[in-house]
Amino acid sequence: MYNRLSSGRRGLTDELIQGVEIFIQVASQLPSFKFDGMFRCPCSMLKNQAFLKLDDVKVDLYHRVFIPDYWIWTSHGEYRPRINTHAGTSITFETFDKDQMSRLYEELIFDVVGPNLRASVEDTPNVETKIFFELLHAA
Secondary structure, eight states, X not given: OOOOBOGGGOSBOHHHHHHHHHHHHHHTXXXXXXXXXXXXXXXXXXXXXXXXXXXXXXXXXXXXXXXXXXXXXXXXTOOOOEEOGGGTTOEEOOOOOHHHHHHHHHHHHHHHHOTTOOSSOOOXXXXXXXXXXXXXXXX
């Protein structure tokens, strides 16, 4: 995937071509790609910061290769392996569908906001505030 030019600097290596093809196959299965036909370009210059069409991503990867050490395609739907310390050396991979991701974001928000998040619930004002508003309305 990172070995770009063949010996004598003539042409691309089979390793790079195969790596790009595998990446395109995996990334084109993403729901976001199926929606708008674009995905993040993992070339060493754009570093997953820009969304491009499939052919443009291929050209960029052939020209600039992948971001260094981008073996687990986290920006393209792949998840880092979870190492289960209780089970010895077994490694499990977790994948999530759209609804599961949505729930994860909801949990994240509730973790930050806390359990006291209430939608449009008005509290009754304290005595001083109540008197102030009564005087304000009377004026």
